[in-house]
Amino acid sequence: MAERPEDLNLPNAVITRIIKEALPDGVNVSKEARRAISQAASVFVLYATSCANNFAMKSKRKTLNAGDVMSAMEEMEFERFLQPLREALEAYKKGQKGKKEASEQKKKDKEKKSDAEESDKNKDEEEEEEEHMDEEPEVENEAEDEEVEN
Amino acid sequence: MAATLGPTQGADSDLDPNIVEEETRGTDGEEENSQQTGAVTAPQSRLAKLPLSRIKALMKADPDVTLASQESVFIIAKATELFVEMIAKDALVYAQQGKRKTLQRKDLDNAIEAIDEFAFLEGTLD
Numbered sequence A: 001m002a003e004r005p006e007d008l009n010l011p012n013a014v015i016t017r018i019i020k021e022a023l024p025d026g027v028n029v030s031k032e033a034r035r036a037i038s039q040a041a042s043v044f045v046l047y048a049t050s051c052a053n054n055f056a057m058k059s060k061r062k063t064l065n066a067g068d069v070m071s072a073m074e075e076m077e078f079e080r081f082l083q084p085l086r087e088a089l090e091a092y093k094k095g096q097k098g099k100k101e102a103s104e105q106k107k108k109d110k111e112k113k114s115d116a117e118e119s120d121k122n123k124d125e126e127e128e129e130e131e132h133m134d135e136e137p138e139v140e141n142e143a144e145d146e147e148v149e150n
Numbered sequence B: 001m002a003a004t005l006g007p008t009q010g011a012d013s014d015l016d017p018n019i020v021e022e023e024t025r026g027t028d029g030e031e032e033n034s035q036q037t038g039a040v041t042a043p044q045s046r047l048a049k050l051p052l053s054r055i056k057a058l059m060k061a062d063p064d065v066t067l068a069s070q071e072s073v074f075i076i077a078k079a080t081e082l083f084v085e086m087i088a089k090d091a092l093v094y095a096q097q098g099k100r101k102t103l104q105r106k107d108l109d110n111a112i113e114a115i116d117e118f119a120f121l122e123g124t125l126d
Helices: A012-022 A031-058 A066-075 A079-112 A115-131 B027-034 B052-060 B070-097 B105-114 B116-121
Strands: none
Touching (some): A012 A031, A031 B052, A031 B105, A066 A079, A066 B070, B070 B116, B105 B116
16 A cells, blocks of 8 residues: 555544644644654654564564553653553453454354355455454454564 | 635644644544444444554554554554654644744654654654
């Protein structure tokens, strides 16, 4: 989709909203400033990912997990983020649990239908899983939820 | 999402109403929901404002990253949100020093130069 990672921008409307909510009323943001912040956010993601990945590799894991990201935040001197992130993670996990149960229900129904059809579709689904990662309840441990093929 | 397409005067006018550019036409909300096709409309789609699919795409750009858990993608999304808030606030200080009510690019540059945590951004912005 994008040629360079730097070209992958986060949606302007969302960035704008986040900025607006952080600043007092009456303050405006120029287009250039907004663009720069959006770019900075993308760079942040790349840097945080790289940093987190180092922690994963140190522990000889191939899967980047939430703990790695937390360690990365510390490393990047964003300790102030740790507490809010932990809280957000808790809420997220609870939500995931609910989704997982609902999804398992769906799976049971699916199995009752044609198994044959599924095995053919598997190849397609594998690619789809990458996109719909968030709805797929990857078992108990968040093992390979994400297949990053490069 | 109402697109506030006011007259884009641009520049430094204090009464600068240019929010504009709702290019995503509400896709953000759609993007988040599309990841949970049919399944429970889970609250965590509201926990992260930034679309996880886009965050994921960025993470994938790193050749050293093999796999990433859903949680890690979410946490990075959330951290990015906190980052945006932080940098906006820090840049605002410089705008205020310049007695402006509009945040400008140079305020960002000043913040990046002055604040240690933002050192990684040096040289990365167009």
